[in-house]
Amino acid sequence: MIESVLITVVQAVLILAVSPFIIGLIRKAKARLQCRQGPGFLQPYYDMAKLFRKDVVASTHSSWIFTATPYVLFSTTLTAALLVPVFISQVPLNFAGDIITVVYLLALGTFFLILAGLDAGSAFGGMGSSREAIVAALTEPAMILSIFAVGLTAGSTNLSTIVHRTALLQGGVTDPPPHLLALAALFIVTLAETGRVPVDNPATHLELTMIHEAMILEYSGRYLALIEWASAMKLLLFLTLISNIFAPWGIATAQGPVWMTLGVAVWFAKTCGLALLIGLIESMFAKLRLFRVTDFLGLAFILSLMAIIFFYILRG
Amino acid sequence: MVALHGAGILLPIAFYNNPHFQNLSSHVAAMAASAAGVILGVAGLLAPMPVIFSMPSNLPLLSFQLRVDPLASFFILIISLAGWAVSQFAMGYVREFEGRHSIGVLGGLYNAFLLSMMLVVLADDGLFFLIVWEVMSLVSYFLVVTEHEKPETRYAGFFYLIMSHIGTAFIIVTYLVFYQQSGSFSFESFRHPAAPFPEGMRTLAFAAALIGFGTKGGIIPLHVWLPYAHPAAPSHISALMSGVMIKTAIYGLIRVYFDFMGGTAPWEWGFAVLAIGAVSALLGVMYALMEHDLKSLLAYHSVENVGIILMGLGAGMIFQSYGLPTLAALGLLAGLYHTINHAMFKALLFLSAGSLFQATHTRNMEEYGGLIRKMPWTAFFFLVGAVSISALPPSNGFVSEWLTFQSLFLSFQIPDVLMKIMLPIGAAMLALTGVLAMACFAKAFGISFLAMPRSVHAREAQEVTMSMRIGMGTLALFCLVLGIAPMFVIPSIDRITVPYTGASIAGRVISENGLAITPGMEIGFASISTPLLAAVLAILIPAGLLTAAAVGGRIRKRYYKTWGCGIDLKPRMEYTATGFPQPIKQVFSMIYRPMVKLETEMMEESHYFAKRMRFETHIEPVFQKYLYDPVVSVLNRLADRLRVVQAGSLHLYLTYIFLTLLVLLLWVR
Numbered sequence: 001m002i003e004s005v006l007i008t009v010v011q012a013v014l015i016l017a018v019s020p021f022i023i024g025l026i027r028k029a030k031a032r033l034q035c036r037q038g039p040g041f042l043q044p045y046y047d048m049a050k051l052f053r054k055d056v057v058a059s060t061h062s063s064w065i066f067t068a069t070p071y072v073l074f075s076t077t078l079t080a081a082l083l084v085p086v087f088i089s090q091v092p093l094n095f096a097g098d099i100i101t102v103v104y105l106l107a108l109g110t111f112f113l114i115l116a117g118l119d120a121g122s123a124f125g126g127m128g129s130s131r132e133a134i135v136a137a138l139t140e141p142a143m144i145l146s147i148f149a150v151g152l153t154a155g156s157t158n159l160s161t162i163v164h165r166t167a168l169l170q171g172g173v174t175d176p177p178p179h180l181l182a183l184a185a186l187f188i189v190t191l192a193e194t195g196r197v198p199v200d201n202p203a204t205h206l207e208l209t210m211i212h213e214a215m216i217l218e219y220s221g222r223y224l225a226l227i228e229w230a231s232a233m234k235l236l237l238f239l240t241l242i243s244n245i246f247a248p249w250g251i252a253t254a255q256g257p258v259w260m261t262l263g264v265a266v267w268f269a270k271t272c273g274l275a276l277l278i279g280l281i282e283s284m285f286a287k288l289r290l291f292r293v294t295d296f297l298g299l300a301f302i303l304s305l306m307a308i309i310f311f312y313i314l315r316g
Numbered sequence: 317m318v319a320l321h322g323a324g325i326l327l328p329i330a331f332y333n334n335p336h337f338q339n340l341s342s343h344v345a346a347m348a349a350s351a352a353g354v355i356l357g358v359a360g361l362l363a364p365m366p367v368i369f370s371m372p373s374n375l376p377l378l379s380f381q382l383r384v385d386p387l388a389s390f391f392i393l394i395i396s397l398a399g400w401a402v403s404q405f406a407m408g409y410v411r412e413f414e415g416r417h418s419i420g421v422l423g424g425l426y427n428a429f430l431l432s433m434m435l436v437v438l439a440d441d442g443l444f445f446l447i448v449w450e451v452m453s454l455v456s457y458f459l460v461v462t463e464h465e466k467p468e469t470r471y472a473g474f475f476y477l478i479m480s481h482i483g484t485a486f487i488i489v490t491y492l493v494f495y496q497q498s499g500s501f502s503f504e505s506f507r508h509p510a511a512p513f514p515e516g517m518r519t520l521a522f523a524a525a526l527i528g529f530g531t532k533g534g535i536i537p538l539h540v541w542l543p544y545a546h547p548a549a550p551s552h553i554s555a556l557m558s559g560v561m562i563k564t565a566i567y568g569l570i571r572v573y574f575d576f577m578g579g580t581a582p583w584e585w586g587f588a589v590l591a592i593g594a595v596s597a598l599l600g601v602m603y604a605l606m607e608h609d610l611k612s613l614l615a616y617h618s619v620e621n622v623g624i625i626l627m628g629l630g631a632g633m634i635f636q637s638y639g640l641p642t643l644a645a646l647g648l649l650a651g652l653y654h655t656i657n658h659a660m661f662k663a664l665l666f667l668s669a670g671s672l673f674q675a676t677h678t679r680n681m682e683e684y685g686g687l688i689r690k691m692p693w694t695a696f697f698f699l700v701g702a703v704s705i706s707a708l709p710p711s712n713g714f715v716s717e718w719l720t721f722q723s724l725f726l727s728f729q730i731p732d733v734l735m736k737i738m739l740p741i742g743a744a745m746l747a748l749t750g751v752l753a754m755a756c757f758a759k760a761f762g763i764s765f766l767a768m769p770r771s772v773h774a775r776e777a778q779e780v781t782m783s784m785r786i787g788m789g790t791l792a793l794f795c796l797v798l799g800i801a802p803m804f805v806i807p808s809i810d811r812i813t814v815p816y817t818g819a820s821i822a823g824r825v826i827s828e829n830g831l832a833i834t835p836g837m838e839i840g841f842a843s844i845s846t847p848l849l850a851a852v853l854a855i856l857i858p859a860g861l862l863t864a865a866a867v868g869g870r871i872r873k874r875y876y877k878t879w880g881c882g883i884d885l886k887p888r889m890e891y892t893a894t895g896f897p898q899p900i901k902q903v904f905s906m907i908y909r910p911m912v913k914l915e916t917e918m919m920e921e922s923h924y925f926a927k928r929m930r931f932e933t934h935i936e937p938v939f940q941k942y943l944y945d946p947v948v949s950v951l952n953r954l955a956d957r958l959r960v961v962q963a964g965s966l967h968l969y970l971t972y973i974f975l976t977l978l979v980l981l982l983w984v985r
Binding site for chain 1: 686688689703706707708709714718721722725728733736737740741743744745747748750751752754755757758759761762763765766767768827831832841842843844845848849852853856857859860861864867868869871872873874875876877878879880885887889890891895896897898899900902903
């Protein structure tokens with residue numbers, strides 16, 4: 001019991017502590033690819049610390065939804081992150097929710113964020129909310145199907161069971177084609193859900209293109225800090241999902257200080273690698289027009305559907 | 317129990333003729349009857365054997381027989397729980413009609429409506445069922461046309477009347493097939509016919525039941541009456557019609573398929589139900605997104621949710637056909653769980669819509685806005701309903717939708733590859749439905765309650781009376797309880813499904829410590845624990861607050877108006893209920909076929925300045941245009957032809973009667 005609580009707390013602290021670093025790493029990678037020095041890796045921490053200490057300006061038109069949303073978003077994202085195996089394959093809270101729960105918990109946060117975007121009455125917020133709704137609507141089916149394709153091999157939709165069983169397989173995945181298709185689909189979903197290029201550009205505040213940034217335009221001070229932190233955690237959550245579902249090697253499959261320390265180190269290395277990849281993609285591609293995003297996300301859906309069909313064809 | 321039940325039925329009728337305190341008496345009587353109904357429902361679910369009440373009748377073929385079995389009790393419970401809260405709400409709500417309409421008639425019909433729904437699920441005789449079913453349809457028609465002075469209400473009522481009679485006609489076909497095979501209208505003989513049915517007759521009976529009950533339930537393409545009838549009726553009536561009455565269709569389908577037919581059928585039947593469910597769910601939510609009449613929006617969401625319920629049922633039927641009783645029980649469990657959930661949150665949402673209508677005198681969301689400050693309670697209850705219907709954890713909608721997802725994913729146990737692939741596609745459609753529902757309620761809540769008031773009505777709105785708030789609060793509480801206490805709900809639903817599937821799954825679905833639920837497979841397959849999720853969420857919100865306080869100290873907050881690019885922000889600059897789903901409309905333009913008309917009138921002096929602009933946009937009502945309009949026009953043309961025989965002369969009619977008599981006499985000779 002004590003160990004379970006301890007592992008949960010450690011996981012929460014790890015997610016909270018590492019997530020701003022991942023953002024810093026992506027920014028650094030992009031800067032280096034643009035032949036700039038770029039700010040240090042720790043810049044997101046400084047930014048957040050400063051934001052926490054700043055005054056909050058709230059709109060007179062807004063309601064308690066505006067105040068509550070940062071805390072709701074923070075709490076739903078962190079709860080979702082506690083259901084995902086990070087450094088140990090069987091997380092203590094795994095019985096509280098499976099992958100569908102993770103998807104719907106994140107949707108709860110998105111729901112409140114959409115409301116907050118509308119709350120201040122500004123057209124920018126409404127625009128961001130409206131666009132976020134369509135992007136969320138198109139990603140979710142692809143996400144559910146791609147996870148299901150992986151879950152079929154493991155015979156479960158519980159993340160811990162999927163990761164644990166895949167980690168215990170010696171010599172790799174049994175059917176590579178469905179896994180690769182599902183991986184590609186989930187990667188596209190990750191880019192869309194976390195608001196990265198080519199779906200959304202986190203570095204822009206241009207009204208023609210912004211989605212996520214438009215929704216949170218009215219936020220300042222500690223509210224903004226909490227929202228930024230939650231977005232960083234969401235990104236880390238998705239990177240963790242990808243690395244641990246498709247390449248769970250190195251994750252601790254049993255409790256023990258040595259294995260768990262190794263698990264943390266391997267997880268950190270894997271997510272940093274994926275973050276560098278995202279930095280590379282952001283440097284290589286331009287943001288898609290909003291109505292071209294549909295095709296991109298449709299591709300993810302088709303890929304995940306093919307993963308399921310391939311699974312059944314290969315199994316006969 | 318018999319006495320209580322008798323009181324539950326007689327009380328509304330006894331008070332019906334009371335001219336004094338019509339409002340109070342009718343709704344207090346309805347509340348008392350509903351309380352009795354709750355007791356009956358719980359008792360019926362716990363009773364070891366079905367209880368049968370018989371009343372003698374001297375009419376041929378007809379017997380007034382009532383049967384309280386777990387399935388009927390479950391629906392009695394749904395009707396009573398919703399009926400109790402709605403009656404509480406109605407006490408405050410109908411005051412608006414005072415002076416304009418007879419409260420006594422409204423209250424009496426309201427009681428008759430509740431009673432007829434109870435009798436529909438209790439009836440144990442085919443003919444008796446049809447009679448009370450027809451009473452239910454007619455009474456609800458009268459309630460829909462309460463505000464009959466408005467032409468659109470009369471049209472809505474007429475439309476509803478026609479559609480429900482088409483539905484009843486198909487149900488009659490089903491029961492006639494059963495009667496022909498078994499020689500009696502008693503449900504007992506339907507269950508155990510003397511000779512096994514020929515396959516063709518069974519298919520006919522099932523297809524007719526699907527169409528007949530589907531019309532009442534609002535499956536696509538038979539859903540067209542819902543977006544007319546629900547907005548036209550007074551809101552507490554729409555809450556009952558949408559939350560409860562359309563559930564009698566689910567009851568009828570389960571009764572016919574699992575009870576009468578024993579649940580054995582080829583997989584195509586289950587697949588048909590699943591496919592209809594998936595299409596209804598997806599198209600229902602898509603049309604809902606485009607509505608800005610709040611009650612039409614909710615009506616389309618009823619189409620969606622009936623679709624989700626049918627997806628659960630359909631999955632259960634498919635599993636039953638392949639001889640997988642535990643999975644069949646899981647599918648049924650998911651469907652029935654969603655049935656009670658939908659009854660609660662849809663009634664809640666319709667009551668909130670009624671409160672908004674009473675406060676603002678409009679149903680158009682474009683004229684709401686900023687109501688969260690004027691009506692904080694209504695806003696909060698609407699938010700609870702919105703979170704529940706969007707299936708966001710830890711609400712009740714999440715539990716039942718999760719069970720539906722799991723029963724669709726467990727399709728990998730079916731030995732047929734086609735089904736193995738089709739059911740996950742159904743799950744993907746369910747996922748899309750879920751997110752679109754979330755988007756739709758983000759729009760409904762955001763446009764109605766947040767930002768600035770968009771009209772004088774919204775600026776002058778006031779919070780509704782206490783009795784209305786209690787009514788909504790009761791339903792919100794039911795939603796929360798159904799969400800975080802599934803371990804108490806599942807065993808009772810299990811009692812319904814055991815006789816039909818032969819498998820008890822409550823022990824497998826609920827984990828040993830009672831905290832988590834799983835789809836009843838091996839350990840570790842998948843599980844959720846809504847109480848735990850609620851606890852973790854509740855712990856982490858203060859954690860966020862504390863972190864912020866620890867790093868930043870005391871909060872210093874300033875208020876300032878929203879930046880409007882240098883000019884004063886006006887309500888006209890806000891995002892509208894039409895603008896919000898615009899990207900969705902564009903992406904799915906294949907389905908919506910939107911029509912946009914823009915007329916610009918230029919100034920005479922210059923062609924660069926517009927004097928007047930007119931913008932019009934609407935989506936194509938595909939089903940009405942391509943399915944209903946041709947039928948209606950053919951019927952109208954036929955009627956025109958037939959007018960020749962109807963000259964209005966009494967002598968001519970007497971001749972017709974004489975001729976008919978002659979032909980009949982010759983025929984029976």
